[in-house]
C-alpha cells in the first residue's frame with residue numbers, strides 16, 4: 001500500500017499505462033546491485049533511486065577525482081577524495097529518503113560478488129574492464145538474476161541485457177575470451193560526458209523495465225550507438241552452445 005507521499009513522489013510513472021501502482025510496488029520491493037559508480041553508474045544510481053527502487057547496493061572502491069566531474073554526475077567538487085559509492089549514496093539519499101542505500105566501498109572478490117548477487121533482483125554492470133565484467137557475469141548466472149551491462153568510450157557505446165535463466169545469452173556468449181585484451185578505457189581514449197550519460201540512462205531504463213515488468217527488455221539484444229554520427233544498430237545475440245559460463249544452466 002503506497003503512502004500519500006509515495007503516490008505524489010512517483011505520480012509521473014504510476015500514470016503510465018502498463019506501469020501503474022503494481023509496477024511501483026514491484027520497484028519498492030526490489031533490490032539492485034550497481035557495480036561501479038562512475039560515468040555509467042551515476043545516472044543508474046540517480047534514476048533508480050529517484051524511481052523508488054526499495055534497496056540499492058552501491059559498490060565501488062575508487063575515490064572521486066577532479067577528472068571525473070566532467071561526466072560522473074553523482075559526484076560534486078565537495079566530494080573530491082571521498083569514496084565513489086559513498087558519494088553516490090549521499091546523492092541518492094538527498095533526492096529520495098524512501099530508498100535504503102547501502103555502500104560497499106571494497107574491491108569485490110568473486111565469492112563476495114556471488115553472495116551479493118544472490119541477495120538482489122538485478123545487477124547493473126557499470127565497470128570498465130573485462131575481468132570485472134566476466135566475474136559479474138558468473139555471479140549473476142549463479143544467482144539466476146539479470147545483468148544489465150554497458151560500456152562507453154570516445155563517442156561510442158553499447159548496452160545489452162544478459163539473462164540466461166530467461167533463455168538469453170550471457171556476457172561470455174558475446175565475449176568468449178575471458179582473458180581478452182583490456183578494453184579501451186576512458187582514461188586512455190577519452191569520452192564525452194553525454195555518451196556515458198546516454199548509456200547509463202539506457203541501463204537505468206532497462207533495469208526499471210525488468211523490475212516493474214514494463215515494456216520489452218533488451219534480453220538477447222545488443223544496442224550499439226555511435227553518438228558522433230548518431231548511428232544506432234540493434235543486433236541479436238544468441239546463446240553460444242557450450243558456453244563455459246552459462247551452458248550448464250540451460
Ligand SMILES: [Zn+2]
Nearest residue numbers: 170173243246
Ligand atoms: Zn554464455
